[in-house]
Amino acid sequence: MQTEEKLEGVTHEETLRRAREVLDRNWTGTFTMPSHELYPQQWSWDSALTSMGLIHVDQGRAQEEMRSLFRAQWENGLLPHIVFSGHAGNDYFPGADYWDVRRNPYAPRDVPCSGLAQPPLHASAVLHLLQVAPDREDALEFAKEMYPKLRAWHDYLYRERDPRREGLAYICHPWESGRDNSPVWDEVMARIQFKRSDIPDYRRNDSDDWIRDGRPSNKDYDVYIYLCEVLKRLDFRDADVARECPFLVQDLLFNSILCQAEQDMAELAEAVGADPVIHRRRGEWTAEAFRRKLWDNRHDIFLPHDLRLDRPLQRHEIGGFSPLFAGIPDRFQARRCHEMLDSEAFGPVGDKTCFAVPSYSREDIDYDPTNYWRGPVWLNIGWLIGMGLRRYGYSEHARWLFRSVRELPRRSGFRERYHTETGEGEGVDNFSWSAAVYLHCHHEGLFEGQETL
Numbered sequence: 001m002q003t004e005e006k007l008e009g010v011t012h013e014e015t016l017r018r019a020r021e022v023l024d025r026n027w028t029g030t031f032t033m034p035s036h037e038l039y040p041q042q043w044s045w046d047s048a049l050t051s052m053g054l055i056h057v058d059q060g061r062a063q064e065e066m067r068s069l070f071r072a073q074w075e076n077g078l079l080p081h082i083v084f085s086g087h088a089g090n091d092y093f094p095g096a097d098y099w100d101v102r103r104n105p106y107a108p109r110d111v112p113c114s115g116l117a118q119p120p121l122h123a124s125a126v127l128h129l130l131q132v133a134p135d136r137e138d139a140l141e142f143a144k145e146m147y148p149k150l151r152a153w154h155d156y157l158y159r160e161r162d163p164r165r166e167g168l169a170y171i172c173h174p175w176e177s178g179r180d181n182s183p184v185w186d187e188v189m190a191r192i193q194f195k196r197s198d199i200p201d202y203r204r205n206d207s208d209d210w211i212r213d214g215r216p217s218n219k220d221y222d223v224y225i226y227l228c229e230v231l232k233r234l235d236f237r238d239a240d241v242a243r244e245c246p247f248l249v250q251d252l253l254f255n256s257i258l259c260q261a262e263q264d265m266a267e268l269a270e271a272v273g274a275d276p277v278i279h280r281r282r283g284e285w286t287a288e289a290f291r292r293k294l295w296d297n298r299h300d301i302f303l304p305h306d307l308r309l310d311r312p313l314q315r316h317e318i319g320g321f322s323p324l325f326a327g328i329p330d331r332f333q334a335r336r337c338h339e340m341l342d343s344e345a346f347g348p349v350g351d352k353t354c355f356a357v358p359s360y361s362r363e364d365i366d367y368d369p370t371n372y373w374r375g376p377v378w379l380n381i382g383w384l385i386g387m388g389l390r391r392y393g394y395s396e397h398a399r400w401l402f403r404s405v406r407e408l409p410r411r412s413g414f415r416e417r418y419h420t421e422t423g424e425g426e427g428v429d430n431f432s433w434s435a436a437v438y439l440h441c442h443h444e445g446l447f448e449g450q451e452t453l
């Protein structure tokens with residue numbers, strides 16, 4: 001474990017103040033954009049995370065964040081991954097006109113949005129809001145308002161995204177994973193063949209070199225857009241997507257978050273007077289599917305499943321540890337996950353310090369500590385895996401992860417991501433979920449010295 005070292009950077013109190021400042025700065029009046037540069041719209045799982053930090057700033061804003069997102073919910077329950085808003089600027093590509101989601105009868109007529117999903121962290125966020133809100137009565141009213149929407153969202157995932165009825169939802173685009181260019185998708189991406197004329201001429205909005213640096217490659221972007229073209233051609237009809245989309249994967253992070261969200265829905269249901277049983281059953285069904293189908297006995301690690309070729313994707317990246325978050329692994333599986341997290345691939349190396357936790361195995365030749373989801377540390381993932389380690393009693397290791405969540409913003413500000421060896425910030429600055437995770441961890445007493453570990 002990384003032990004005490006001389007701390008650099010601003011104080012914890014000052015960092016907390018800056019975290020609140022970031023959330024204020026990115027607040028549009030109805031939602032918080034991930035950042036002014038590059039992400040001037042509302043993103044689905046960003047907003048769930050952000051509301052968990054916002055609750056410590058302003059209860060009304062934390063709730064409005066969720067309301068604003070769910071205004072774009074489709075009639076079939078899909079919660080879109082981006083909600084577009086005119087006053088936040090129109091320069092994100094692909095924008096609302098490109099998505100043209102109204103070709104699908106369930107898409108909202110009056111709220112511009114995308115046609116993809118993102119990890120379903122929302123029920124967990126709403127439960128958290130209920131648990132810590134200063135105004136309890138108002139929080140319960142809000143939970144009652146949100147419960148049916150969350151129920152429709154989860155029903156959609158189990159009904160439409162699980163054609164084989166296995167308890168595991170598929171994703172049909174790397175953007176749905178939240179880890180866009182993770183090496184875990186490389187194999188599937190390389191298999192997707194198309195002609196230049198199959199995709200429109202387009203201009204990436206991240207065209208400034210400093211931003212593009214460490215972002216997905218142009219080649220990746222062409223495939224992303226090609227996949228969007230496929231989904232548009234199918235009018236985003238789920239049954240056809242399941243049959244035809246060349247990218248169809250049971251992702252570990254997405255399903256772990258879903259599994260935890262179902263456990264949290266059971267608690268929410270009890271709080272609002274609804275029946276918790278279906279949520280407990282679905283949560284356990286998903287957990288069981290992980291242990292049975294997604295555990296790889298040869299490598300002793302969870303692996304995502306490629307539904308197109310019906311085989312696992314053999315890459316070791318942070319998604320492999322996300323089942324800990326939802327309490328999915330049995331004791332043996334948890335121990336193996338922990339060993340891998342503590343190895344040279346993901347843990348501290350010798351007496352070299354390193355920040356936790358690299359998004360991809362340092363032992364792999366594709367590892368790149370400066371490229372997006374191919375190596376850098378992301379604070380939301382540090383929190384999520386830290387919670388998982390804690391759940392299984394690996395407290396010392398969890399402390400190491402939370403120490404990174406605390407130290408990185410103190411040294412480098414609320415950046416989008418960080419270099420795992422140097423701790424330098426990368427990507428956009430004043431990034432909302434980094435600020436929100438910091439506030440959340442502070443208020444939950446997860447930082448060292450706050451005695452709850």
Ligand code: 2M8
Pocket residue numbers: 034039043044045046081175177178179180
């Ligand atoms: C990144 O994804 C978007 C596409 O959805 C992009 O690259 O433009 C990812 O890091 C994703 O997880 C995140 O939600 C989004 C906004 O922060 O940016």
